[in-house]
Amino acid sequence: MASQLVLSLDGVCVVRDGKQILGPISFRIAAGERWVILGPNGAGKSTLLGVLAARIFPSKGQALLLDQQVGRVDLSELRTRIGLASPSLEAMVESNEVVRDVVLTAAYAIIGRWNENYDLWDESRAVALLTTFGVRELGDRKFSTLSSGEKKRVLISRALMADPELLLLDEPAAGLDVGGREDLLRRFTQFSNDPTAPASVLVTHHIEEIPVGTTHAILLKDGKIAVSGPVASVITSEHVSAVFGLPIEVKHESDRFFARA
Structure with missing residues (x-):
């Protein structure tokens, strides 16, 4: 039996100020798959993630997310079915927001707690997720x-x-020291091993940040897909060197990838 399709992009392009900054892009993600998108700065990674998050409308082509066509569906409903962590979202959180409420308000797809009522299940889930990622004790702190x-x-x-x-995770390990990065990747891998975990897409430009268990990869260059497919066939010395424009040796050890010029 074929895996359920989570998203499908067919000939998607994004045009800004008359310039095509992304595309044409075509690929599909099925339930249970864990993808990583890599590429140099300016390759179009964040723009592509914006399309996948239903935050950016394609200028051309068709984007189907969770069986809904972007541009022909209630986005407020669609976005509740897509989890997003990104620097732009971080910048939207008020400085005095309590950590627990940062998590809890996602139940209503809003940022900032007002007069909403949350039940015990919501409260328990927020605490459980903070526990999973090692920050439960910070629940009462200001973000x-x-x-x-x-x-x-x-x-x-x-x-x-x-x-x-x-x-969807936009550079979740950016700016972390080695210890912080490894702990975060370990926790994410443990969470993703749960059969009920959602399909995921992680954006980075560091090969070392590819979590164990990643199934597929895309290498972007100049707004287009240079290579895509099963992760071990994409993240190779030959492909990475071509995309980043310098000789890079890629090693694959213990389900992790490492690179050096």
């Missing part, structure tokens, strides 16, 4: 007082609050 790594863990917890069918 602005957290370190960069702590903020990223809280935002991943928030992205999962509404039990999404698709999880």
Whole structure:
């Protein structure tokens, strides 16, 4: 039996100020798959993620997300089915927002707690997710007082609050030291091993940040897909060197990837 399709892009392009900055892009993601998107700065990674998050409309082509066509569906409903953690979302959180509420308000797909009522299940799920990513003890702290790594863990917890069918992570390990990066990747891998975990797409430009268990990869260059497919066939010395424009040796050890020029 074929896996359920989570998303499908066919000939998707994004045009800004008369210039095509992305596309044409075509690929599909099925339930249970875990993708990584890599490429140099300016390759179009964040723009592509914006399309997958239903935050950016394609200028051309068709984007089907969770059986809904972007541009012909209620986006407020669609976005509740997609979990997103990104630097732009982090910037939208008020400095005095309490960590627990940063996660909890995702149940209503809003940022900032007002007069909503949350039941015990919502409260329990928020605490459980903070526990999964190692920041439960920070629940009563103000978001602005957290370190960069702590903020990223809280935002991943928030992205999962509404039990999404698709999880999108934009450079979740950026700015972390080695210890923080490895702990975050380990926790994400453990969570993703759950059979009920959603399909996921992680964007990065560091090969070392590819989590164990990643199934597929896309290498972007100049707004187009240079290579895509099963991760081990994509993340190779030959492909990575071509995309980043310099000789890079890629090693694959213990289900992790490492690179050096």
